[in-house]
Amino acid sequence: VEFASLRILDEDTQQMGLLAFSGPDGVEPPPDILPLQSPSGLALQEGRFKIEYAVSPEASSSQSSSTNSGTVCTIPLIGQRPLGVINVASTRAGHFTPDLVKLLTAIGEGLGALMENAHISDEREQLARQLVQSQKLETAGRLAAGVAHDFNNLLTLIMGHAYAGLSKLSDDSPPGTDLEEIEKAAGRAGELTQKLLAFSMRGEMEHQEVNVNELITGLEFMLGRLMGEDVEIDLSLEPDLDEVRADQGQLEQILVNLALNAKDAMPTGGTLTIQTGSSNLSTNDIGRRSGKLGERQVTISVTDTRTGMTQAVKERVFEPFFTTKADGSGMGLSTAYGVIKQGGGDIVVESEPGKGTSFTIYLPLLEQAAETSQTPRT
Structure with missing residues (x-):
C-alpha cells in the first residue's frame, strides 16, 4: 500500500x-x-x-x-x-486480493469498535462532570433560597424602622440623612435577594410570547453605545424563528449582561457576535439539556473573540458570588442561569483560553412551553 x-x-x-x-x-x-x-x-x-x-x-x-x-x-x-x-x-x-480485503475489513470493524468505546467513555465522563456540577448548583440554589427568605424578612424590618424614623424627623434633621442611607442600602440589598431567588428558581417571573429576533434588534442601538468603538457588533439572526415563552424584561437584561461580560473580556477590542437559530434535542443532548428527545428549541448565542476561560473557571461560572472581576458581584451569570432554567430552558458555556467565549441560551417554543406547564405534576 x-x-x-x-x-x-x-x-x-x-x-x-x-x-x-x-x-x-x-x-x-x-x-x-x-x-x-x-x-x-x-x-x-x-x-x-x-x-x-x-x-x-x-x-x-x-x-x-x-x-x-x-x-x-x-x-x-x-x-x-x-x-x-x-x-x-x-x-x-x-x-x-480477497484475503487482503477481508483483513482490511476486519481492521476497519475493530478500529470502529475502539473508537465507539472511546466516544462512549468520553460521553460518560462528561455526563458525570455535568451531574456533579448540576448537583452543586441545585444545592447552592436551595441554600440561596433559604438565605434570601430570611434576609428579606430582616430587610423588611430595617426598611420599616428607617421609614418610621424618617417620618418623625424634619427634612433638615441630621439623623435623617443617615436614615435615608440606611433605607437606600436596604433597598440595594433587597435587589440582591431577588437575584438570589432568581438563581434558586423561586423568583416571580412574567412569562409571555417573545420574538427573540425583534428583542435583539431592539437592543442593537443600546448595545452599540455600551460596547463603544473598539468592539464590533455582528448580528446573525435566523429569519422566521418560532416565538418562545420567556420573561422579556429578564431576557433583555441577561443579553445585556452577557454583552457587558464580553466587552470586559475584550479590553483592546474585538467582535461581539449575537446569533439566533433553532436546535432539535438529540440523543447526545439528553441529560445535558432540558426537554424531550426531538423537541425543537430556539437558540441565542453571545460570542466574544478574546481571552476565554480556563476549565476551572468554566465549571464555576454559574455559581452565585463567583467572579473573576475585582469589582464584580458574582450574581450576573447565576441570575441568568436561574431565570433561563425557571423558564424551561438552558444556558451553556463553551470557552478555551485565548479562543474566546460563547454562551448559548436554549428556549422552549411557545406551544411546547404551554404543553409542559399544563402537564399534571405528581
Whole structure:
C-alpha cells in the first residue's frame, strides 16, 4: 500500500476531516475536508467496503486524475453511528486480493469498535462532570433560597424602622440623612435577594410570547453605545424563528449582561457576535439539556473573540458570588442561569483560553412551553 489516509466524520457539519495521511515523499496530501457526497462519504453512509480506480486515496473524490493507474479502497469505520473512513491505495494491479480485503475489513470493524468505546467513555465522563456540577448548583440554589427568605424578612424590618424614623424627623434633621442611607442600602440589598431567588428558581417571573429576533434588534442601538468603538457588533439572526415563552424584561437584561461580560473580556477590542437559530434535542443532548428527545428549541448565542476561560473557571461560572472581576458581584451569570432554567430552558458555556467565549441560551417554543406547564405534576 503506497497511500493511506484516515478521516473522521464531524456530526455537526456532516463533513469528513483529514486526521492522518501517509504517502511517498513529495506527494501532496489530499483535501482537508470531504463532503458526505464524495465516494468515500457514500461508502461510509452505505456502511460497505468500496473499491475503485484512482491515483491516490483521494483522487477519485477530488477527480484530479483521468487515468486509472491504481486502486483505492474505502473502509468505513462504524460503531453505533458512522465514525469515519480509512482510504488505502496501491498503484500495483491486483494488489487488493480477497484475503487482503477481508483483513482490511476486519481492521476497519475493530478500529470502529475502539473508537465507539472511546466516544462512549468520553460521553460518560462528561455526563458525570455535568451531574456533579448540576448537583452543586441545585444545592447552592436551595441554600440561596433559604438565605434570601430570611434576609428579606430582616430587610423588611430595617426598611420599616428607617421609614418610621424618617417620618418623625424634619427634612433638615441630621439623623435623617443617615436614615435615608440606611433605607437606600436596604433597598440595594433587597435587589440582591431577588437575584438570589432568581438563581434558586423561586423568583416571580412574567412569562409571555417573545420574538427573540425583534428583542435583539431592539437592543442593537443600546448595545452599540455600551460596547463603544473598539468592539464590533455582528448580528446573525435566523429569519422566521418560532416565538418562545420567556420573561422579556429578564431576557433583555441577561443579553445585556452577557454583552457587558464580553466587552470586559475584550479590553483592546474585538467582535461581539449575537446569533439566533433553532436546535432539535438529540440523543447526545439528553441529560445535558432540558426537554424531550426531538423537541425543537430556539437558540441565542453571545460570542466574544478574546481571552476565554480556563476549565476551572468554566465549571464555576454559574455559581452565585463567583467572579473573576475585582469589582464584580458574582450574581450576573447565576441570575441568568436561574431565570433561563425557571423558564424551561438552558444556558451553556463553551470557552478555551485565548479562543474566546460563547454562551448559548436554549428556549422552549411557545406551544411546547404551554404543553409542559399544563402537564399534571405528581
